[in-house]
Amino acid sequence: MNNLEPIFELKEVKYRDILDITHLEIPANVVTCIVGESGSGKTTLLRLLNHLISCDRGEVLYKGQDLKTIDPISLRRRVMMLPQNPVVFSGNIQENMLIGLNFAEKPPVSTTQLLHFLNLVALKKEVQQNALSLSGGEKQRLAVARLLLLDPEVMLLDEPSAALDEGTEDLMMSGLKDYVIQNNKTLIMVTHSKAIWSAYGDFVVTIKEGRVASQKGGNQG
Amino acid sequence: MNDLIEIGFWRLSAAYFFVIVLLLILRRFEIGKEKEVLLSTIRMTIQLVLVGYLLEYLFGHQNLLITLLLLVIMLGFAINNVFSRIKKRLKLEFKRVISFSLIIGTCLSLFFFLLVVVGIRPWYEVRYFIPIAGMIIGNSMTGITLGAERLLDGMHSRKDVIEGALMMGAKPYTAAKQVVIDAFTAAILPTINSMVGMGIVFLPGMMTGQILSGISPITAIEYQIAIMLGIVGSVTFSVFLLVFLGYRLFFNERCQLEIN
Numbered sequence: 001m002n003n004l005e006p007i008f009e010l011k012e013v014k015y016r017d018i019l020d021i022t023h024l025e026i027p028a029n030v031v032t033c034i035v036g037e038s039g040s041g042k043t044t045l046l047r048l049l050n051h052l053i054s055c056d057r058g059e060v061l062y063k064g065q066d067l068k069t070i071d072p073i074s075l076r077r078r079v080m081m082l083p084q085n086p087v088v089f090s091g092n093i094q095e096n097m098l099i100g101l102n103f104a105e106k107p108p109v110s111t112t113q114l115l116h117f118l119n120l121v122a123l124k125k126e127v128q129q130n131a132l133s134l135s136g137g138e139k140q141r142l143a144v145a146r147l148l149l150l151d152p153e154v155m156l157l158d159e160p161s162a163a164l165d166e167g168t169e170d171l172m173m174s175g176l177k178d179y180v181i182q183n184n185k186t187l188i189m190v191t192h193s194k195a196i197w198s199a200y201g202d203f204v205v206t207i208k209e210g211r212v213a214s215q216k217g218g219n220q221g
Numbered sequence: 222m223n224d225l226i227e228i229g230f231w232r233l234s235a236a237y238f239f240v241i242v243l244l245l246i247l248r249r250f251e252i253g254k255e256k257e258v259l260l261s262t263i264r265m266t267i268q269l270v271l272v273g274y275l276l277e278y279l280f281g282h283q284n285l286l287i288t289l290l291l292l293v294i295m296l297g298f299a300i301n302n303v304f305s306r307i308k309k310r311l312k313l314e315f316k317r318v319i320s321f322s323l324i325i326g327t328c329l330s331l332f333f334f335l336l337v338v339v340g341i342r343p344w345y346e347v348r349y350f351i352p353i354a355g356m357i358i359g360n361s362m363t364g365i366t367l368g369a370e371r372l373l374d375g376m377h378s379r380k381d382v383i384e385g386a387l388m389m390g391a392k393p394y395t396a397a398k399q400v401v402i403d404a405f406t407a408a409i410l411p412t413i414n415s416m417v418g419m420g421i422v423f424l425p426g427m428m429t430g431q432i433l434s435g436i437s438p439i440t441a442i443e444y445q446i447a448i449m450l451g452i453v454g455s456v457t458f459s460v461f462l463l464v465f466l467g468y469r470l471f472f473n474e475r476c477q478l479e480i481n
Contacts (some may be wrong), residue, residue: 077390
């Protein structure tokens with residue numbers, strides 16, 4: 001795994017009593033899974049990478065540059081995050097997809113492109129359907145599709161498949177994995193599921209009580 | 222038209238009959254609140270009598286400094302009133318924004334109104350200055366209270382939505398836009414709505430007072446339209462300053478949401 005180019009590097013990072021990471025490199029253009037028990041600091045790590053919070057000491061480097069020196073808005077337009085319970089706005093699926101473009105100040109796209117990304121996350125719905133009528137799992141996939149539409153370099157997903165059944169989870173994850181490989185993207189995701197990280201994680205970081213307990217190449221079954 | 226009927230002490234005392242009836246009803250039906258009604262009535266009476274004598278004195282002693290002092294006192298009371306009416310604990314920076322918005326919003330509207338609309342000279346003539354300032358400051362105070370409460374509530378209750386937008390690269394304003402707009406609308410709506418019913422549902426206090434004191438209804442209406450527009454302007458401007466300066470306090474320089 002060491003031959004992979006790091007997209008993120010954390011050095012002596014401490015955040016309150018939640019995270020204490022001596023050194024961590026997250027490789028580019030692969031799927032990295034962050035695993036660990038609840039409350040171990042996984043989500044906090046994603047929030048640090050999205051610069052939604054800043055570490056109390058140490059450095060978080062993105063492509064070798066300290067996050068504190070990068071304009072936070074421009075960083076978040078390249079490194080986007082999806083929380084565990086993503087927000088779905090009132091309105092239809094199309095409007096929900098387009099609102100992301102509004103947030104990131106990107107031009108509108110065609111319905112064909114919307115459908116392409118909805119397909120990618122295995123959400124086969126009419127774009128005119130009311131988004132609030134979707135099930136929890138469908139809302140989660142809609143939010144993932146919204147993020148993909150924004151074309152970030154790095155996607156930080158917090159338990160993106162938590163509300164999905166096994167079959168749909170596999171469909172979405174294989175779609176995401178293909179997308180990452182074909183488009184040279186980086187996916188960093190928090191997951192509880194061993195089935196997910198062992199099947200799709202190229203790199204797996206285990207967090208225990210705020211520290212990196214292990215980091216290794218995945219796909220080992 | 223100008224035969225004004227003086228109410229006088231005894232007939233004014235008869236008006237307290239309404240309060241006595243209210244107190245009897247409250248007691249008879251065990252509703253309670255007699256103490257509050259009694260205290261409010263006494264407070265209203267004492268405050269108005271004092272203001273009456275104060276204004277009587279001031280009308281005879283025009284003075285720039287006294288007028289300015291009164292303005293400062295009115296603004297001070299209004300700001301303090303906003304702080305005490307908002308139930309949440311306010312950060313010092315937010316208190317500053319409230320004070321700034323109320324002072325700038327009302328003073329600019331007030332001076333524009335006095336100098337351009339009414340055109341009084343000198344501008345500090347107490348007969349005009351105090352009632353007009355009272356109406357403008359009072360309404361802006363209510364607007365600012367509503368706006369501040371809605372902004373605080375919205376930023377807290379919609380924290381996840383705002384942060385969700387930030388995660389996708391939204392600028393703080395874009396992320397908080399809906400909360401800002403909701404707070405602004407909620408704060409100015411009562412003023413806008415009060416214009417709709419005016420003249421049909423009710424006759425506003427100032428106009429009623431002027432008509433009762435013998436002024437032609439047409440003149441009273443001119444004043445009422447002008448003051449209503451002045452109030453709308455002042456409320457809008459004060460609330461605009463409040464919400465557009467206020468929402469920024471929830472973000473730090475790294476565009477991170479800071480809500481305790």
